[in-house]
Amino acid sequence: MRPIRPGDRGPAVTEIRTVLTGLDLLPPSTADEFDLATERAVRAFQQSRGLSVDGRVGAETWRALDAARWRLGARTLYHAVPEPLAGEDVRSLQERLLEMGYDTGRADAIYGVRTSRAVAQFQREVGLKPDGSCGPYTMGALRRLGRKVVGGRPQWLRESDAIRQSGPALVGRTVVIDPGHGGTDPGVVVPDGPLRWTEADLVHDLASRLEGRLAAAGVRVQLTRGPTPETCLPDVDRVELANSLGADVFISLHTDGHANPAADGVATYHYGTDNGVTSATGERLAGLVQREIVARTGLRDCRTHAKAWDLLRLTRMPAVRVEVGYLTSPADRARLVDPRFRDRVVEAIVAAVQRMFFPVERDVPTGSIDVSELRAVVAAGAVVD
Numbered sequence: 310m311r312p313i314r315p316g317d318r319g320p321a322v323t324e325i326r327t328v329l330t331g332l333d334l335l336p337p338s339t340a341d342e343f344d345l346a347t348e349r350a351v352r353a354f355q356q357s358r359g360l361s362v363d364g365r366v367g368a369e370t371w372r373a374l375d376a377a378r379w380r381l382g383a384r385t386l387y388h389a390v391p392e393p394l395a396g397e398d399v400r401s402l403q404e405r406l407l408e409m410g411y412d413t414g415r416a417d418a419i420y421g422v423r424t425s426r427a428v429a430q431f432q433r434e435v436g437l438k439p440d441g442s443c444g445p446y447t448m449g450a451l452r453r454l455g456r457k458v459v460g461g462r463p464q465w466l467r468e469s470d471a472i473r474q475s476g477p478a479l480v481g482r483t484v485v486i487d488p489g490h491g492g493t494d495p496g497v498v499v500p501d502g503p504l505r506w507t508e509a510d511l512v513h514d515l516a517s518r519l520e521g522r523l524a525a526a527g528v529r530v531q532l533t534r535g536p537t538p539e540t541c542l543p544d545v546d547r548v549e550l551a552n553s554l555g556a557d558v559f560i561s562l563h564t565d566g567h568a569n570p571a572a573d574g575v576a577t578y579h580y581g582t583d584n585g586v587t588s589a590t591g592e593r594l595a596g597l598v599q600r601e602i603v604a605r606t607g608l609r610d611c612r613t614h615a616k617a618w619d620l621l622r623l624t625r626m627p628a629v630r631v632e633v634g635y636l637t638s639p640a641d642r643a644r645l646v647d648p649r650f651r652d653r654v655v656e657a658i659v660a661a662v663q664r665m666f667f668p669v670e671r672d673v674p675t676g677s678i679d680v681s682e683l684r685a686v687v688a689a690g691a692v693v694d
């Protein structure tokens with residue numbers, strides 16, 4: 310869909326304004342124009358949800374606005390098939406249950422089977438009929454008990470536990486590599502210069518190299534797309550693929566672009582919101598990828614950042630998106646055109662994936678893993694340290 314943007318009018322704009330007003334981001338009015346105040350409110354909303362802040366309402370922002378209408382307790386929640394209920398009220402419920410130690414999986418704002426099961430378990434324990442739906446009685450019980458229970462974010466601790474318990478070996482792991490863009494969407498394009506590659510082609514080359522290195526270390530690898538797909542796969546479909554494969558790690562590869570050719574460097578993104586909710590394992594993976602790439606390539610360190618993009622929010626495994634340099638920077642571009650440089654980037658990511666499966670207390674210094682030795686090390690059953 311074409312994003313709804315400043316200057317637009319009509320019922321869709323009225324609807325957007327109504328939601329923003331309900332969130333206290335916009336004063337009440339009957340105007341139907343996407344004016345400056347609306348744009349500011351959209352930006353504030355995007356910022357608060359960890360979305361890309363562009364002041365327009367595209368598909369992702371639309372879904373987030375639609376979900377934001379619902380306050381916990383305003384409607385009965387249940388596991389609907391095939392179109393599950395989604396919204397901020399579901400997220401609040403999930404966060405409340407997680408804080409109390411019930412396993413709803415990641416607080417993704419979708420009332421799926423796992424949330425329904427967690428509700429049923431809660432109902433059983435407080436003596437309600439365990440039907441897995443959340444109506445007034447269950448809400449009442451949650452309100453009474455919820456306040457007494459405090460704690461960390463059990464969902465992220467559980468994720469870390471799953472990683473820790475599965476041991477340090479790479480053999481048999483499944484890694485989904487997601488070369489960004491493709492098909493009708495070339496990503497960042499540099500019109501001239503020594504590298505005429507598009508972002509889509511470049512990240513596919515990186516993904517194939519990474520596939521080769523990981524496969525050699527005994528990892529099952531799946532790419533989300535081939536080199537020349539007909540259409541561009543939406544992010545939600547890329548997520549669906551990783552989830553359906555039960556992947557252990559998800560790595561999305563991009564290069565950045567900016568109007569200013571002086572902008573350069575590497576940045577890595579993991580799931581998180583401005584309210585401080587973050588994926589501990591995603592954050593750890595992002596930190597490892599970022600540090601290994603900076604140490605092994607010398608690209609400028611543009612650090613790691615939390616974002617609530619669908620790609621990071623809906624994936625059920627540690628997931629990161631790496632922006633490996635700016636194609637619009639002559640300096641970064643000159644390095645990315647060199648296949649030996651791309652191999653160093655790939656080695657850095659392999660090292661990060663390996664370290665991801667080391668227990669934190671047995672982690673090794675950045676830049677110290679010789680990835681060409683991984684297979685031998687793994688075969689010998691030893692941990693590199």
Ligand SMILES: [Zn+2]
Pocket residue numbers: 489490496497508563564565
């Ligand atoms: Zn991109």
